[in-house]
Amino acid sequence: MELTLLLFLPLATGLLGGILGNRLVKPVAVLGGLGTLGVAVGLALNYDTALGGSQFTVDKLWVKPLGIHWALTIDGLNLALVVLTAFVYASVVVACALREQESPRLFYFHLGLGASAVLGAFLAQDLILFVLFFDLMLVPFYFLVGQWGTGDRVAATTKMVIYTLAGSLLMLAAAVATGALAASHHGRHLDFLISNLERLPLGKGTQQWIFLCFAAAFLVKMPAVPLHGWLKDAYKSMPLPVLALFSGVLSKVAAYGFLKLALPLFPDAAASFQDLLLAIGVISILYGSALAFTTNDARLVVGYSSIAQLGFILLGIFSLTSDGAQGALLQMVNHGVVTVALVMIVGVLASRAKGSEDLGSMGGIAMGAPVLAVVFLIAAFANLAMPASANFIGEFLILKGVFDSVTVVAVIACLGVAMAAVYMLRAYIRAMHGPDTNGVEQRDLSIREALPILPAIALILALALSPQPLLKRSEGPATAAVIPAAKAANIDPIQTATTAQAKR
Amino acid sequence: MIAAIKAPFIDWSALAPYTSLTVGAVLVLIAGLVGSARLRSWLVPGLALVTLTGTAVELLSRWNHPKVIISEALRVDNLTVILGLLCVAAAAFAVVLSLRSDTEDSVGRGEYHSLLLFSTIGMLILIAANDLVTIFAGLELLSIPLYVLCATELRREHSLEAGLKYLIVGSVGSATLLYGLALIYGATGSTSLPKIGVAIADTGALTDPLLLAGTALAIAGLSFKASAAPFHQWTPDVYEGAPTPVTTFMATATKAAALGILLRILVGPLLPAVDDWAPVIAAVATLSIIVGNFGALGQDSLKRMLAWSSVAQVGYLLAGLVVATSLGIGALVFYLVVYAVMTLAAFAVVIENERASDDGERLSGFAGLGRRRPWLAGAMTVSMLSLAGLPPTGGFIGKLAIINADASGGWMWLAIVLVLGSLVSLGYYLRVIATMWMTEGSAAKTPVVKQAREIVAVALLAAAVTIAAGVLPSWPLERAQDVGHTVISSR
Structure with missing residues (x-):
């Protein structure tokens, strides 16, 4: 029941604000954001780590004729991601409330719907329910970009939706096929509960095309390199706080989908396509990094670096090792938090450089803005996976997993670590250091600007200081997620005793 | 006496x-x-x-x-x-x-x-x-x-x-159709559907060329009315x-x-010959999905666009008919009802907009409608999203039910065609939404005519039902499957 409440809280407050009128919409939305965060944190604190497994489970038959359950749960796999989503949503709502929007009632409604859909996708334990929320996520963002965006927003949002839905609709057909074929193969009633489907494996040939449909949906959403065509325009058009929510959590749903669905449900196919997905991961890292250090657009540095970071996450998952999967999970959380901070910082930088997000029109801001400089530096260091940051641990675990599984890939992927340092520091130096030739405003962070950024920075530091609670909770489920596929690929998922403790 | x-x-x-x-x-x-x-x-x-x-x-x-x-x-x-x-x-x-x-x-x-x-x-x-x-x-x-x-x-x-x-x-x-019916009568010696069913059940399949031709002509005749391609x-x-x-x-x-009578004929007396007619219906469905969706792209008149889209929608419906099981019929009946409701919402908005401005039926007449009349635009948005098959609408559940029937009945390729067709359909459904919410209407287009409350009410009611069918689909789906059971068992 708590989970249903958590899921609908953003949407309900978005609707309520819309009903109460223009004056109350902002306070209600902010309360909704903070409330969502509160409920999520409360659930996380009440999650019994010693017990582990699925807790707070809701399971009701929702659409009886189709065997679709309203099944939500929290386990070690999604706990951190749910809290992350609530956190990002709260930050974003606060950031939005400090700006002015046109038609605020619709704006906060769409924002709330988006957050509810993301929470739904993370919490769903029914395959169709997951697909439903996965598709639903896109609808509010279609409007948020198209209506409140800048530049060529309509073309950008159409492109984004068509790209994403191409994958999602194939996934819908594949998901239905999974349930229907499993039911007919094993002579059972139609049922889409993921835990049940895990026990009813499909034939290898069937698994392969179904897996490819799922992979297409997830890879577009992440996005991974050959399928990232929508990213540039969509990122350029999105209002900044919306971008923080989009980049911070939506891409994680896709990565989470691989761990939650693609690996356990289609282990044989995952094993046979392991090389393909590792290749896509490596290409995403290299190409994304290359794009990030050739662009002059501060916002796109963040966007392209996301491609590279998600490439790492993909590598971790498809190393099919426990370490890799755990690293991927940790990195999802890290990247979400860091992205929120970086996107908001880009907004601050642009306001100093007469509204331009071009790195060429910035420079020398740091001299008059020490707090901003420190905040940016922390976020940049975290993003480039500086040792001592949680990102370092995440990338380390990923690379270790890949090294144990497919050594060559790990060696190439290590280049990506170095490249991240290049593009992040380049962006930082060009924006903050150097002579002030463009007449930028050297003003430090105001309280209004700092309000949505500082919690993210605090969280980055907290994660750096103690990532263990997160790793401890995710170890069991992450291992369980990769075991079937690892078996099919003849990989030992739990290599020599490397635990997080040994590394710290 | x-x-x-x-x-x-x-x-x-x-x-x-x-x-x-x-x-x-x-x-x-x-x-x-x-x-x-x-x-x-x-x-x-x-x-x-x-x-x-x-x-x-x-x-x-x-x-x-x-x-x-x-x-x-x-x-x-x-x-x-x-x-x-x-x-x-x-x-x-x-x-x-x-x-x-x-x-x-x-x-x-x-x-x-x-x-x-x-x-x-x-x-x-x-x-x-x-x-x-x-x-x-x-x-x-x-x-x-x-x-x-x-x-x-x-x-x-x-x-x-x-x-x-x-x-x-x-x-x-x-x-x-009449010619087809005559041939069926000639082949079976009866005009009564149950008796035709008995006659066919004796032979098992459509081995009689007269019956085969009659069935094909009847399907074609009804396809005219249902406006299925070609x-x-x-x-x-x-x-x-x-x-x-x-x-x-x-x-x-x-x-x-x-579609109702097509269902009654095919899943009634002709059910033993399902292997003969199912490929034909599948072909008509595929063609309708392709022709309808591509025809609708680039239409500037909303009524024309909806006409083409209705051809595609018939394709989706026929994809449910192909699977002559209670699952398929249930999906067909459910989607048929949802289709009617969402189409009603779309046309109601068109009617209201037609009255408000000269080009109200054209896409250009919808520019900025979201700002001028948000409720009307909202109803249209729900209708378009549902026709495109996006959650949380009845259109999503309906397509889900049809895909489910196809996958269970061994027609997976048809489900894929349906999904790809929906993807193409986004090209024109989203265009309407984008025009309403994301482009500015010229100031001259402010409505001068008095708003017709009853039409707005119809549009909103239909939109609300569309959403309700997507959020609480269990009850209507069960009723639809009841219909499927009775049709199958009554023969």
Whole structure:
């Protein structure tokens, strides 16, 4: 029941604000954001780590004729991601409330719907329910970009939706096929509960095309390199706080989908396509990094670096090792938090450089803005996976997993670590250091600007200081997620005793 | 001597929907002769609505009380009830949507509404038909009033053209169907559907070339009415030319009636020959999905766009029919109802927008509607999202149910075609949404005409039902599957 409440809280407050009128919409939305965060944190604190497994489970038959359950749960796999989503949503709502929007009632409604859909996708334990929320996520963002965006927003949002839905609709057909074929193969009633489907494996040939449909949906959403065509325009058009929510959590749903669905449900196919997905991961890292250090657009540095970071996450998952999967999970959380901070910082930088997000029109801001400089530096260091940051641990675990599984890939992927340092520091130096030739405003962070950024920075530091609670909770489920596929690929998922403790 | 004549037994209670509609249609015609225009303007639609409501109640009372009436000519079962209700509701909404139309000036109000009711009777007969002769009688009673209704805007050239075009193409369709029915009769020696079923069950498959040709012609004839490709060419012109309330009625009710009887024939007597007709229906479905979706791309007239999209939607519906199981029929019936509701919402918005501005039917007339009239634009948005099959709408669940039926029945490739078709359809559905919310309308387009509250209410109601069907689909889906069970088991 708590989970249903958590899921609908953003949407309900978005609707309520819309009903109460223009004056109350902002306070209600902010309360909704903070409330969502509160409920999520409360659930996380009440999650019994010693017990582990699925807790707070809701399971009701929702659409009886189709065997679709309203099944939500929290386990070690999604706990951190749910809290992350609530956190990002709260930050974003606060950031939005400090700006002015046109038609605020619709704006906060769409924002709330988006957050509810993301929470739904993370919490769903029914395959169709997951697909439903996965598709639903896109609808509010279609409007948020198209209506409140800048530049060529309509073309950008159409492109984004068509790209994403191409994958999602194939996934819908594949998901239905999974349930229907499993039911007919094993002579059972139609049922889409993921835990049940895990026990009813499909034939290898069937698994392969179904897996490819799922992979297409997830890879577009992440996005991974050959399928990232929508990213540039969509990122350029999105209002900044919306971008923080989009980049911070939506891409994680896709990565989470691989761990939650693609690996356990289609282990044989995952094993046979392991090389393909590792290749896509490596290409995403290299190409994304290359794009990030050739662009002059501060916002796109963040966007392209996301491609590279998600490439790492993909590598971790498809190393099919426990370490890799755990690293991927940790990195999802890290990247979400860091992205929120970086996107908001880009907004601050642009306001100093007469509204331009071009790195060429910035420079020398740091001299008059020490707090901003420190905040940016922390976020940049975290993003480039500086040792001592949680990102370092995440990338380390990923690379270790890949090294144990497919050594060559790990060696190439290590280049990506170095490249991240290049593009992040380049962006930082060009924006903050150097002579002030463009007449930028050297003003430090105001309280209004700092309000949505500082919690993210605090969280980055907290994660750096103690990532263990997160790793401890995710170890069991992450291992369980990769075991079937690892078996099919003849990989030992739990290599020599490397635990997080040994590394710290 | 007189006592020796035994009156045939007539089950008046099962016949009640038909009698009440007929009486109502005649009364409406008479009411149209009332002298005072003011009195006429509310008496006629009022009488029509009362008639339709009464019919709906009588239909509802037949739920789960299947009966074969008039010496086995009509079968009033759950399928009749559900699709009959859909047609009756479509007629009622057509009445509401025409309340302020100016067709009254050109043709009398009484005639207009009476024709609408007569067409509805034809639909009810067609859906319930249990005999080849009844099928044809129902189809003609459905069509002939519609030919006239299409042409009721006498001063608009397009309207007349639409009526004529529909008459010619529709007659070809009827002739094709009639020829097919004749061949089926020739092959089986009976006009009664159950007896044809027995005759076919003896042979097992359509080995008789006469029967094969008859079935093919019957499918083609009904495809004309349902506007499935490649028998759809009349659709865009007629939908665009006809008065929009009539288009709404055609797009929802005619389609339901045509698909209903197709379902009754194919899953009834022809079920043993499913392996013979299923590939044909699958081919028609595929073609409709492709032709409809690509035809709709780039249409600037919303009515034309919706016409093409309705061709594609018939393709989705036929994809449910291919799987001749209760799962497939349930999915088909559910999606048919959802399709009718979301189409109603879209057309209601078009009607309202048509009145507000000169280019209200064009896509350009929708620019900035989100700002001017957010509720109207909201209803249209829900309708478009649902037609495209996005959650949380009934369209999503409907497509899900059809894909599920296809996947379970071994027609996975058809499900993939359906999904790819939906992807293409985003190209035009999203265009409408983008025009409403994301482009500025020119200031000159502010509505000068008084808003028609009842039309906005219809649009909002339909949109709300569309959402409800997506959020709480269990109950309607179960009812739809009940229909599937009764159709399968009644043969």
